[in-house]
Amino acid sequence: MNAERYVVLGLARPRAPWFSEISRWATSAALPIEFVKCLTPEEVAARLASGRRWSALVVDASSPGVDRDLLDVASRAGTGTIVVADPRSSRDWVDLGARAVLPSDFDRDQLLAALAEHARPVASTGPTTTDAPLAPLPPWQGRLVAVTGTGGTGASTVAAVLAQGLATSASDARMVLLADLCLDADQAVLHDTVDVVPGLPELVDAHRLGRPDVTEVRHTCFAGSPERPYDLLLGLRRHRDWTALRPRAVQAALHSLRHAYRHVVVDVDPEVEGERETGSHDVEERNLLARSALREADAVLLVLRPDVVGLHRGARLAREMLAFGVPPERMVPIVNRIGRSPRHRSEITATFAHLVGDGADGMASPTFLAERRRLDDLVRSGGAWPAPLGRLLADTVSAVTTEASRSGAATSDVPERIVPGSLGTYADLETDAS
Structure with missing residues (x-):
């Protein structure tokens, strides 16, 4: 059976404490993750578009370029975003498209729990996807x-x-x-x-x-x-x-x-x-x-x-x-x-x-x-x-x-998005074939 682990992208300022902490947990096998650091939103977008499977994107809320569009890029790639933010902040990151929000002083168990709930581990073969949230539509539209x-x-x-x-x-x-x-x-x-x-x-x-x-x-x-x-x-x-x-x-x-x-x-x-x-x-x-x-x-x-x-x-x-x-x-x-x-x-x-x-x-x-x-x-x-x-x-x-x-030509103003994973995964196809 192929071993599974979480393949995680990270975006933060180089000196962010949690950035180096996740790296330490990954290299010491304290967490079953592979952690890839990114320093710019452009690097994140390039890695998401590379075709590789990613379990989650963990971003620092204070990093430049972290906004609704970056979270949407990750969602379109089938990757959920976990935002590390000050709990005193009034900004609603979940409404902007994030899967979860962690405090800046999160520990190993909190990160693992967030990954278990909002991400899927990646096997050595067959891409997997994550469930993407559907933004609620307003009650009426003009x-x-x-x-x-x-x-x-x-x-x-x-x-x-x-x-x-x-x-x-x-x-x-x-x-x-x-x-x-x-x-x-x-x-x-x-x-x-x-x-x-x-x-x-x-x-x-x-x-x-x-x-x-x-x-x-x-x-x-x-x-x-x-x-x-x-x-x-x-x-x-x-x-x-x-x-x-x-x-x-x-x-x-x-x-x-x-x-x-x-x-x-x-x-x-x-x-x-x-x-x-x-x-x-x-x-x-x-x-x-x-x-x-x-x-x-x-x-x-x-x-x-x-x-x-x-x-x-x-x-x-x-x-x-x-x-x-x-x-x-x-x-x-x-x-x-x-x-x-x-x-x-x-x-x-x-x-x-x-x-x-x-x-x-x-x-x-x-x-x-x-x-x-x-x-x-x-x-x-x-x-x-x-x-x-x-x-x-x-x-x-x-x-x-x-x-x-x-x-019926105008019944829907916004295309209905398919929830990633609802149509199955490559891993499911490989299981059926075997």
């Missing part, structure tokens, strides 16, 4: 509507008009949010905000090491006015600020927004390329905001211009959304600044469907927004957006989300 379009289509203005249309209902007062998730954020200009803090960077940063409550989430947003009765979450202050965003923190921030508001309208970029398409992980991280929002959106509004170039770009964008995985039932083409000619609108509809191809079969017919003059005056004055356009967009979104819910 609708997430993404508005996107290529440059010059007016997508940011359409997003603002939609937010106003959704917020006009008395039952939705102060329950609609417009969030700017573009890399080159323009909503601060469209709403003439004097302050640029707080905004999206502060909201995401608050989710790296915790989960703010609804009140704290709302405090990162600017309250609406009587003319524009929706709250506003400002975006990145500089294009390069995307480098500070982490995937799990962004996802957690989106979930918190949907827990705080009944309708969340997000203004996002149209770029969704990832590592699979480009071979570059940096490109995927740059497009993190758009990819995260579009993946979870209940409805996606594709804004395009009613000219030759606009139709070409709009159809290409629709095909890219389909390839990314957005169901056609959730997408609605929005033809902006079009004339009132029925013939022209009919030609636009037919041409768009022809350019998109088979993917247009399940897509809603285009919604047409007529040309409106003096919109720039409303930007300068802060007045209400045209009410008829807001009602039209709100009705369009309501129809799409209702139909998607009825057909």
